[in-house]
Amino acid sequence: MCVPHYLAAAPTSVTLEHIKASHIINIGYRQLEPFSFRDNSGEVSGYTISLCNKVADEIKHSLGLKKLDIHYIPTLFTERVSALNSSKIDFDCSVNTDAPERQKSVSFSIDYYTANMRIVSLRQNNIQTLNDLKGHTVSVPRGSKDLLELNRVNREKHLSLSIITSDTVADAFDMVAQKRTAAVVLDDILAYPFINQSEKPEAFTVSHEIVGEKMKYAIMMRKEDPLFVAFVDKTLEHIFDSPLNTQLTNKWLTQKVVLKN
Incomplete structure (x- = not known):
């Protein structure tokens, strides 16, 4: 299999190596509709979760894995950085606002939503x-x-x-x-x-x-892992340029920007 150029841009990736060795990807989330939440049936879903599931699919394909289990880990706002640094989660796929003061300790993907x-x-x-x-x-x-x-x-x-x-x-x-x-x-x-x-x-x-x-939402990742950040960004760019983005937006976001009464 030909490895994509953004996967070969750095010699190693702590996150990708961990996923490759364990065949498990740990995704942090919080109960924040419509981006990430566990519904009444027990399924974790939402707009950001859908994006991250697509990233997981791309990781599985790029690493040549026959099996990749996704574990969704409930993670409080205050626990995100420590959960990333301790490898409790591989990336956080709930609501994370990209802020300059945070970039000293974590990395962010390209923005996927802007809120007020x-x-x-x-x-x-x-x-x-x-x-x-x-x-x-x-x-x-x-x-x-x-x-x-x-x-x-x-x-x-x-x-x-x-x-x-x-x-x-x-x-x-x-x-x-x-x-x-x-x-x-x-x-x-x-x-x-x-x-x-x-x-x-x-x-x-x-x-x-x-x-x-304005609050610019992005996926939060470990610091000092530029290869993984590039991989996530490339996957998101492909999604945003495809019809899938319109489908996800209509499903999760459009109906959420109004009040019932």
Whole structure:
């Protein structure tokens, strides 16, 4: 078999060698619809999972493996880097925002989605803008880019926010639903499934105002493994240039950018 040029660009790849030796690929994920989640039937799926499954198929073919088992590993925001460095996971296929401050410790693929961070609150709180949010308590997942951006905006705009962090996005959202915080600052596409699945979707509101910088989603990988990064990027480029990308977008993303009520 002729090895692709991007596979031969470096003498070794820690990730590819590990996969070749074990015939197993470990994929990190979180419960974040519509990108990665375990559904009621127990199947892990979503837009990013679909991309990573295609990467796994390409790895299997390029390494000439007859068998490649995929293990999906639940991984918190705060555990991603240590899970990669300890080889608990080979790459993280949930929501990861490419940020300059993170590139010192991990690598990112090319972007596959861009989201906007917005204010999500109960309609009765009458919060639509950052000025409305001033002096209130806000929930946000720890270890997330949302937290980094919110801290920056809080300082620059002197909002005097009281920020409460949580282990998961679901926990941060629940704090608002339970009236423990006035709002949650969250990427819009991640907020919509939580609102739509709540008991009273009509009770929530999402701000028109965008908070902070745009969130560019990418697959997170181990640092110092340029061969694997190049392999993933090449596979993603092929997907984005093919009809498969439209199919995946229509299946997972298009229906998720609106609220039911």
